[in-house]
Amino acid sequence: MSRKKIVAGNWKMNLDRAKAKELTAAVAARRGEAAAVELVLCPPAVYVETVGTTLTAAKSDVGLGAQNMLDKASGAFTGEVAPPMLVDLGCQYVILGHSERRTLFGEIDAAVNMKTKAALAAGLVPIVCVGETLEEREADRTAAVVSGQVQGSLAGLSPADLEKVVVAYEPVWAIGTGKVATPEQAQEVHALIRGLLAKLSSPEVAGRVRIQYGGSVKPDNAADLARQPDIDGALVGGASLKADDFLGIAKAFG
Numbered sequence: 001m002s003r004k005k006i007v008a009g010n011w012k013m014n015l016d017r018a019k020a021k022e023l024t025a026a027v028a029a030r031r032g033e034a035a036a037v038e039l040v041l042c043p044p045a046v047y048v049e050t051v052g053t054t055l056t057a058a059k060s061d062v063g064l065g066a067q068n069m070l071d072k073a074s075g076a077f078t079g080e081v082a083p084p085m086l087v088d089l090g091c092q093y094v095i096l097g098h099s100e101r102r103t104l105f106g107e108i109d110a111a112v113n114m115k116t117k118a119a120l121a122a123g124l125v126p127i128v129c130v131g132e133t134l135e136e137r138e139a140d141r142t143a144a145v146v147s148g149q150v151q152g153s154l155a156g157l158s159p160a161d162l163e164k165v166v167v168a169y170e171p172v173w174a175i176g177t178g179k180v181a182t183p184e185q186a187q188e189v190h191a192l193i194r195g196l197l198a199k200l201s202s203p204e205v206a207g208r209v210r211i212q213y214g215g216s217v218k219p220d221n222a223a224d225l226a227r228q229p230d231i232d233g234a235l236v237g238g239a240s241l242k243a244d245d246f247l248g249i250a251k252a253f254g
């Protein structure tokens with residue numbers, strides 16, 4: 001089963017408008033270095049438009065994504081961003097259920113599930129994040145925790161919707177710590193997720209879902225991860241803030 005690899009940059013709450021433009025232009029200019037890979041930039045919400053117009057000006061096919069959204073189309077939800085607003089700015093993707101959203105902002109699987117459905121209804125590709133904490137891994141609960149998150153976050157999706165979803169496996173202990181999971185550790189969980197998706201739908205559908213690895217991915221560890229059969233790309237935090245590093249990672253998946 002050949003799945004198009006997808007490497008997304010999660011800029012988190014970093015950069016300013018000028019730097020966002022500069023980084024976008026640099027990635028767009030060097031996009032050819034990883035031509036076989038789908039690339040996505042996920043800037044802070046307030047810079048989505050700037051990044052989008054910079055990509056359009058460069059006639060680039062680099063994708064545009066947001067880092068979060070609410071599951072409602074409009075209304076009295078102070079401070080929130082609606083799926084159609086993201087579409088309006090040219091977004092095609094949205095990261096949902098990132099571990100920082102789950103742990104710092106109390107997002108539970110049921111909320112991630114509603115957002116996932118709302119994203120799909122709006123025509124956005126959800127990048128749904130799951131992953132265990134160090135404590136959970138050390139207690140041998142990785143499979144149970146990740147299975148619960150996958151089932152809870154993706155409950156009730158039609159097979160047609162499920163195959164549009166990108167799942168990001170991000171062990172919490174590897175995010176921003178410099179401690180990357182070994183390729184074997186990551187592959188084991190990716191295979192578990194794919195097996196679960198097969199049970200939720202069918203092996204054919206599960207075989208088409210892209211599963212990214214995230215957590216301290218760098219140019220020098222990306223190639224080993226990319227060689228694993230169920231790792232279909234990366235969700236990159238820190239290293240996505242430098243064009244060299246982001247493209248270096250993307251190249252490893254090409």
Ligand code: PGA
Nearest residue numbers: 175176215216236237238
């Ligand atoms: P990191 O972040 O690459 O800085 O570890 C990954 C993520 O949180 O998506």
